[in-house]
Amino acid sequence: MTIFFLSFALIIGGGILSLFLYRSFTLMKTVTILLMTCGCLSGLVDALFKVFHSETTVFSVCYLHLFTLAFKIDALSAFFIIPILGVSLFAVLYSFDYLHDSNKGFQSASSYLFLSILIIAMVSVVMAHNMITFMLAWETMSLSSFFLVIYDYQEETTRKAGFLYFAFTHIGALFILAAFGVSYAFTGSFQLEATANLPFTIKAIIFGLALIGFGSKAGIFPFHIWLPYAHPAAPSHISALLSGVMIKTGIYGIIRMYSFLGIDTPVFGTVILLLGVISGILGVVYALGQHDLKKLLAYCSVENIGIILIGMGIGMIGASHSNTQMAVIGFTGGLLHVLNHAIFKSLLFMGAGVVLHQTGTRSIEQLGGLMKKLPVTGTCFLIGSLAISGIPPFNGFISEFLIYYSGFSGIRLDEIPFILSTMAVLSLAVIGGLALACFTKVVGIVFLGEPRKKHDIRLIETGACFKVSMICLASFCAIIGVFPEIFIRITFHAVEAIGIPVQQVHLATCSAMARNITWIVILFAGLLGGVFLFRFIVYQGKDIRVSSTWGCGFAKESPRIQYTGSSFAASILKIFTPVAPLKSNDAVTNDLFPEKWQYHSKQIDIGETVIMSSIVQPILLLFNKQRWIQHGDIHLYIGYILLTIIILLFFV
Numbered sequence: 201m202t203i204f205f206l207s208f209a210l211i212i213g214g215g216i217l218s219l220f221l222y223r224s225f226t227l228m229k230t231v232t233i234l235l236m237t238c239g240c241l242s243g244l245v246d247a248l249f250k251v252f253h254s255e256t257t258v259f260s261v262c263y264l265h266l267f268t269l270a271f272k273i274d275a276l277s278a279f280f281i282i283p284i285l286g287v288s289l290f291a292v293l294y295s296f297d298y299l300h301d302s303n304k305g306f307q308s309a310s311s312y313l314f315l316s317i318l319i320i321a322m323v324s325v326v327m328a329h330n331m332i333t334f335m336l337a338w339e340t341m342s343l344s345s346f347f348l349v350i351y352d353y354q355e356e357t358t359r360k361a362g363f364l365y366f367a368f369t370h371i372g373a374l375f376i377l378a379a380f381g382v383s384y385a386f387t388g389s390f391q392l393e394a395t396a397n398l399p400f401t402i403k404a405i406i407f408g409l410a411l412i413g414f415g416s417k418a419g420i421f422p423f424h425i426w427l428p429y430a431h432p433a434a435p436s437h438i439s440a441l442l443s444g445v446m447i448k449t450g451i452y453g454i455i456r457m458y459s460f461l462g463i464d465t466p467v468f469g470t471v472i473l474l475l476g477v478i479s480g481i482l483g484v485v486y487a488l489g490q491h492d493l494k495k496l497l498a499y500c501s502v503e504n505i506g507i508i509l510i511g512m513g514i515g516m517i518g519a520s521h522s523n524t525q526m527a528v529i530g531f532t533g534g535l536l537h538v539l540n541h542a543i544f545k546s547l548l549f550m551g552a553g554v555v556l557h558q559t560g561t562r563s564i565e566q567l568g569g570l571m572k573k574l575p576v577t578g579t580c581f582l583i584g585s586l587a588i589s590g591i592p593p594f595n596g597f598i599s600e601f602l603i604y605y606s607g608f609s610g611i612r613l614d615e616i617p618f619i620l621s622t623m624a625v626l627s628l629a630v631i632g633g634l635a636l637a638c639f640t641k642v643v644g645i646v647f648l649g650e651p652r653k654k655h656d657i658r659l660i661e662t663g664a665c666f667k668v669s670m671i672c673l674a675s676f677c678a679i680i681g682v683f684p685e686i687f688i689r690i691t692f693h694a695v696e697a698i699g700i701p702v703q704q705v706h707l708a709t710c711s712a713m714a715r716n717i718t719w720i721v722i723l724f725a726g727l728l729g730g731v732f733l734f735r736f737i738v739y740q741g742k743d744i745r746v747s748s749t750w751g752c753g754f755a756k757e758s759p760r761i762q763y764t765g766s767s768f769a770a771s772i773l774k775i776f777t778p779v780a781p782l783k784s785n786d787a788v789t790n791d792l793f794p795e796k797w798q799y800h801s802k803q804i805d806i807g808e809t810v811i812m813s814s815i816v817q818p819i820l821l822l823f824n825k826q827r828w829i830q831h832g833d834i835h836l837y838i839g840y841i842l843l844t845i846i847i848l849l850f851f852v
Contacts, residue, residue: 203246204273204327207285208320210239215316222309225302232312233292236319240289243323247285250278254693258329267390269336270329276459279535279694280326280452283542287444288319290669291437294550297663298437298557311351311435317344318441325449330390331380338376338449342369345446349434361426361433368426372416376453379409396462403461407468410457418450420509421479422807424502428486431501432494432562436553439494443501444546448538451508458516459698466520466617473513473620477627480506482807484634485776488641488769489803493552493562496642497545500588503631504541508534510624511603514610517617519700526609526621528706531695532688533602539687540595540680544587547673551581554666555646558659564645565764571647573659578647580670585639587677590632593721595680598687601717602710604628634772641768649762682721685714766801779806 214235221228250257250273260270273281292315299308321344324337346369350362383406387394395406416423427447431439458468483502490496511534518526554577555570556562571578587594607628610621661667680687688710696702773782784801 204243204323207239207243207246208323210235210242211316211319214239215313218309218312219306222305225305225308228305228309228312229296229299232309233296236292236312236316237289240285240292240319244282244285244289247273247278247281248690251275251282251690251693254696260329267332268330269333271324271327271333272329273327274697275693276452276455276697277326279690279697280448280538281323282690283448283539284319284322284326284445287441287542287546290546290550290673291315291441293665294437294440294553294669295435296665298435298553298666307351311348311438314344314347315438315441318348318446322446322449326452331384331392332390334392335373335377335380338373341446341449342366342373345369345438345442348438349430349442351435351438352433355433358433361429365426365430368416368423372413372423375409375413375416377413379406379413379457382406382409392456392460395460398461400465403463404467407457407461407463411454411471414450414453414457415475416450418447418454418505419479419502420450420475420505421482421502422811424479424483425805425808425811427501428490428495428498428805431498431549432492436494436549436556439497439553440546440549443498443549444542447501447505448542451505451512451538455512455698462699463516464520466517469513469516469518469520470616470620471513472509472516473624476506476509476511476513477623478506479503480510480631481627481634482779484631484638485773485780486803486805488634488638489773489780489782489801491564491766491801493555493564493567493642493646494549495562496564496638497548497552500548500635500638501541501545503635504537504545504588507600507603507628507631508537508541510534510628511537511599511606514603514606514621514624515700517620518606518610521613521617523609523613524701524703525706525709526606526613527700528692528695528702529602529609529710530606531698531700532691532710533599533604533606535694536602536687536691537596537599539691540587540599540677543673543676543680544584544594544596547580547584547670547677548588550666550670550673551577551584554661554663554670557663557666558661559653564642565766566652567646568649568762569647569651570659573651574647574661576661576667577670580674581647582643583674583677585643587681589636589639591636592717593681593724594677595684596677598681598684598714598717600628600632601713602688605713637769637772645763645768652760652762683714683718685711685718688714773803780804781806 214232217235218228218232221231249255254275256272256274258270258272260268263269295312295315299311301308318341321337321341325334325341328334328337346362346366349365350358352358353362382402383392383395383398384390386398386402395403398406412423416426419427427443431443434442454472480503483499483504483506487496487499487503490499511530511532513530515527515530515534518524518528518530552562554574555567558574559567559570561567583594587596590596590600604625607621607625610617610624612618613621689707692702692707692710773780781804782801783804
């Protein structure tokens with residue numbers, strides 16, 4: 201525990217020092233990043249040690265002689281700390297090139313301070329060992345992330361996104377607080393473990409309230425509507441942190457509540473699985489229809505949270521039916537996808553940040569041909585796209601393969617579990633196919649083809665910290681995909697901390713599968729290398745001509761005849777029109793010589809539409825009806841206070 205608090209001191213020290221050094225912009229960034237990366241690295245090493253050895257550490261301190269702040273690190277906590285500190289390390293390094301405007305010195309310094317607070321708060325959330333510590337860390341995390349989202353507060357869209365995030369994160373916190381309140385009412389203890397002996401009905405109420413609260417943070421459909429606004433508004437390294445790791449604190453909360461409550465009924469696993477299926481499919485469908493690159497990636501977070509929930513749901517169902525193989529491998533796949541998603545989603549947001557930094561736009565329709573001008577960014581983004589699509593030999597394939605395996609294990613069960621397992625397997629296949637189509641669209645439109653704007657032709661790839669951060673994350677995508685055994689073993693320790701009995705047979709099964717995957721990848725790489733070597737030998741000394749392909753009858757090709765993102769996705773989105781309607785201006789002209797006109801389409805999010813129309817608008821209407829109370833007369837305001845005090849005296 202001492203190393204973690206030393207890590208905290210280095211991280212917060214870097215954030216505080218930035219406020220004193222903001223006038224020397226480069227020095228401020230250098231010192232701050234050096235301290236924060238050292239803090240993240242030291243905590244990361246200690247977390248890895250604790251996971252490997254399944255070590256548990258407990259620490260508590262009495263605060264103001266009123267209540268106890270208690271911390272506990274077990275294998276599950278340490279497992280979540282790994283992506284938190286790992287992604288934070290690369291996000292901080294990436295920020296050196298991203299925050300480049302010296303005129304925003306104090307603004308950037310403030311961002312570093314809130315970033316350091318956010319990192320510590322996220323680690324504290326997964327270390328919290330009682331309700332008070334958890335809520336204190338949770339609120340600190342929510343507030344610090346809010347200030348990071350509104351970094352560009354001068355823009356109206358950013359302020360609106362920040363307000364939406366602020367509202368949803370605190371509504372979620374109220375549900376978590378309500379769950380803790382019910383628990384305290386029946387146990388009289390702030391310790392979450394005390395809920396294990398409660399009646400089933402009370403457990404169901406606590407789990408339901410917690411699921412809504414944590415689900416709003418995780419971005420589970422339909423509580424996801426803040427994601428597509430907050431993530432594009434935030435700076436790209438903050439988007440990587442929010443999408444890559446902060447939303448996983450919601451997943452951590454769900455898993456912890458499940459383990460504390462000791463629920464053995466399949467109902468909760470069924471609910472989690474169904475939410476995962478809905479979130480996974482609708483998340484990727486909405487991503488496919490987006491024109492904004494960062495908004496597309498935000499919806500993909502909803503999709504991958506769905507995949508994680510599918511793995512967890514299968515694990516819960518397996519545990520309730522005493523199918524330990526299904527339970528162990530389901531939870532292993534879900535937790536490993538937490539780590540994998542943190543890596544490849546952070547990589548993709550960083551790639552999108554470089555694209556925005558170099559071109560000044562996030563619009564997919566205006567981008568093209570960037571692979572030639574930004575080869576490192578394009579290659580890393582391609583690796584991240586293959587990983588998020590579940591394509592071997594990258595890390596996304598490994599975790600999804602484990603979830604598939606656990607789903608097939610459940611098919612052996614009878615009746616409802618058989619139906620649910622079949623649904624999980626089929627939905628994973630649909631999600632994987634749509635994700636592949638989505639990122640074929642992104643890579644094909646943004647990085648391939650020809651530039652759609654003239655100034656993109658003169659782009660030059662710069663920023664050593666950009667490149668180092670993305671190359672390291674892309675390397676981890678490949679390392680986990682090629683050598684998954686060690687990472688599966690790490691995840692097994694986290695699964696044991698949940699309370700799922702991991703037997704030697706499960707470890708042997710997964711290790712055998714991992715080794716087979718490694719050998720297949722090595723064999724494939726050898727064959728691929730052999731083909732390229734053969735091609736090199738055959739073409740040695742021969743003249744190679746470069747010419748254009750057949751122009752399909754066009755005398756003069758133009759970048760404007762290339763596919764757009766809208767035209768690429770249109771045929772697929774038609775299938776999902778009932779749940780993802782498309783709004784467009786279908787202007788039609790009958791003129792012989794039509795003038796220029798613009799076409800615009802927008803994907804409608806039914807979750808957002810329903811919540812806005814049925815909940816948000818009625819509440820706003822009610823508040824508007826109460827505006828007469830605020831009339832600016834100080835005397836009446838004092839009267840309100842006195843009246844409130846008099847009424848309260850009757851009850852106290």
